[in-house]
Amino acid sequence: MRILISNDDGIQSPGLRALVEALRDYGELWVIAPDREQSAVGHAITLSEPIRLFPWTMEGVDHVYAISGTPADCVKLAITELMPEKPDMVLSGVNRGENTGISVIYSGTVSAATEGTINDIPSVAVSLGSFTSTRFEPAAEVARRVVDLVIARGLPADTLLNVNVPDLPLERLKGFRATRQGRARFQETFIKRADPRGKIYYWMDGAKVPLQETETDSAALHEGYVTITPIRLDFTHHEFLPELRRWPLELHAEAKA
Amino acid sequence: MRILISNDDGIQSPGLRALVEALRDYGELWVIAPDREQSAVGHAITLSEPIRLFPWTMEGVDHVYAISGTPADCVKLAITELMPEKPDMVLSGVNRGENTGISVIYSGTVSAATEGTINDIPSVAVSLGSFTSTRFEPAAEVARRVVDLVIARGLPADTLLNVNVPDLPLERLKGFRATRQGRARFQETFIKRADPRGKIYYWMDGAKVPLQETETDSAALHEGYVTITPIRLDFTHHEFLPELRRWPLELHAEAKA
Numbered sequence: 001m002r003i004l005i006s007n008d009d010g011i012q013s014p015g016l017r018a019l020v021e022a023l024r025d026y027g028e029l030w031v032i033a034p035d036r037e038q039s040a041v042g043h044a045i046t047l048s049e050p051i052r053l054f055p056w057t058m059e060g061v062d063h064v065y066a067i068s069g070t071p072a073d074c075v076k077l078a079i080t081e082l083m084p085e086k087p088d089m090v091l092s093g094v095n096r097g098e099n100t101g102i103s104v105i106y107s108g109t110v111s112a113a114t115e116g117t118i119n120d121i122p123s124v125a126v127s128l129g130s131f132t133s134t135r136f137e138p139a140a141e142v143a144r145r146v147v148d149l150v151i152a153r154g155l156p157a158d159t160l161l162n163v164n165v166p167d168l169p170l171e172r173l174k175g176f177r178a179t180r181q182g183r184a185r186f187q188e189t190f191i192k193r194a195d196p197r198g199k200i201y202y203w204m205d206g207a208k209v210p211l212q213e214t215e216t217d218s219a220a221l222h223e224g225y226v227t228i229t230p231i232r233l234d235f236t237h238h239e240f241l242p243e244l245r246r247w248p249l250e251l252h253a254e255a256k257a
Numbered sequence: 258m259r260i261l262i263s264n265d266d267g268i269q270s271p272g273l274r275a276l277v278e279a280l281r282d283y284g285e286l287w288v289i290a291p292d293r294e295q296s297a298v299g300h301a302i303t304l305s306e307p308i309r310l311f312p313w314t315m316e317g318v319d320h321v322y323a324i325s326g327t328p329a330d331c332v333k334l335a336i337t338e339l340m341p342e343k344p345d346m347v348l349s350g351v352n353r354g355e356n357t358g359i360s361v362i363y364s365g366t367v368s369a370a371t372e373g374t375i376n377d378i379p380s381v382a383v384s385l386g387s388f389t390s391t392r393f394e395p396a397a398e399v400a401r402r403v404v405d406l407v408i409a410r411g412l413p414a415d416t417l418l419n420v421n422v423p424d425l426p427l428e429r430l431k432g433f434r435a436t437r438q439g440r441a442r443f444q445e446t447f448i449k450r451a452d453p454r455g456k457i458y459y460w461m462d463g464a465k466v467p468l469q470e471t472e473t474d475s476a477a478l479h480e481g482y483v484t485i486t487p488i489r490l491d492f493t494h495h496e497f498l499p500e501l502r503r504w505p506l507e508l509h510a511e512a513k514a
Binding site: 037041050073080118149158171173183192199202204226248249251252 | 294450
């Protein structure tokens with residue numbers, strides 16, 4: 001079995017290291033990750049600049065590269081150029097900080113798994129529900145068990161698993177919950193400053209807006225459950241399509257609604 | 258009425274200009290766009306660097322700013338900091354090049370509209386189905402008509418409209434089609450080079466993989482129809498959730514499947 005591991009915190013992240021340790025016995029590991037942190041890059045790809053490749057070393061792993069690009073770049077370059085054959089699975093993480101609710105669309109961690117899914121490879125993103133903790137081992141162990149299940153069961157087409165793990169010791173995790181993506185979002189604030197030459201700039205900051213939700217990723221995570229959310233790459237609002245088709249969508253008729 | 262217009266091709270793009278011209282009579286226009294091209298940035302936001310603000314001028318528009326950030330940054334900064342009140346609508350485009358199929362997840366154009374939707378503002382992304390054409394006026398006129406419909410009908414929660422317009426004169430457009438997001442994707446190629454010091458780098462390139470699809474955005478666009486695809490921000494694969502819940506998702510039991 002050949003597993004590709006990437007992330008968005010960068011090649012030196014302890015979360016990546018924990019994932020590698022947990023999956024060491026599963027076969028041939030390829031670690032291809034950004035050379036620096038790439039958080040909140042969304043599903044960015046690098047078209048306007050060259051992408052640099054840095055051979056790297058990581059104890060006990062044969063194939064390790066750092067890349068001057070985004071998580072999506074890593075998986076694209078790995079699959080298209082660096083690996084002799086497609087991997088059997090793509091794993092992304094363990095991310096520092098949860099990727100739940102609207103954060104999913106900003107997440108570089110999820111985007112690496114998305115690239116695997118686009119290439120028809122079963123893919124899983126794993127995040128730890130804390131921005132400050134260094135306790136990545138329980139999340140890596142959870143990832144190992146999810147990998148076992150994905151090997152046994154497979155995944156539907158165009159679908160990845162987005163896993164979030166509370167920052168708790170393994171024995172205190174309450175269990176798995178298959179959840180939907182919540183609506184929890186950040187409320188941004190911008191800190192306005194002037195540089196030494198008087199020119200204005202801003203720092204983006206923000207805080208999660210608490211929502212009273214049930215059965216969502218963020219709600220279950222904060223109750224102490226490991227959440228598994230299936231993410232589908234078809235973003236169409238299918239239920240709204242029939243109504244949209246009843247709109248007076250006429251380009252050339254004189255009479256408009 | 259107060260309309261926020263952004264894009265990912267940058268403040269100087271003729272597609273942005275065409276959209277401004279088409280909507281000039283609709284009320285107060287705010288144009289807040291990246292100071293340079295930001296294509297394929299996905300839903301990136303800028304957290305690790307300051308965001309610079311450049312007051313700009315555009316004939317006949319009172320409020321124009323260029324920003325050293327992504328399309329998502331533009332809409333966040335506009336709504337949170339620059340505009341005295343939330344806009345009534347967010348428009349993004351007219352993008353140079355179609356945003357259909359899997360391209361939707363890489364699209365900075367769509368991400369600007371997504372930010373509007375996250376903020377509960379009706380939002381529309383508009384793209385022209387050509388990377389080389391300068392004929393943006395038909396697409397801008399189409400955008401105007403879609404704006405009329407959205408004003409009259411509203412949009413469901415968490416839903417934006419992704420509009421793609423063939424590169425044809427207005428009178429040759431075949432009409433509107435409400436479509437689903439297709440699976441059309443790019444097959445990347447990487448061009449490998451060495452710099453003058455012998456270090457390896459890559460350029461990402463790619464070509465769209467033709468798919469035999471019907472009723473999708475890309476299929477209808479290439480038949481000459483204006484496509485409107487409703488995009489929902491809940492990416493959960495809801496239909497797969499019941500099956501996922503039947504997986505042996507046990508953290509602490511001894512017996513695993």
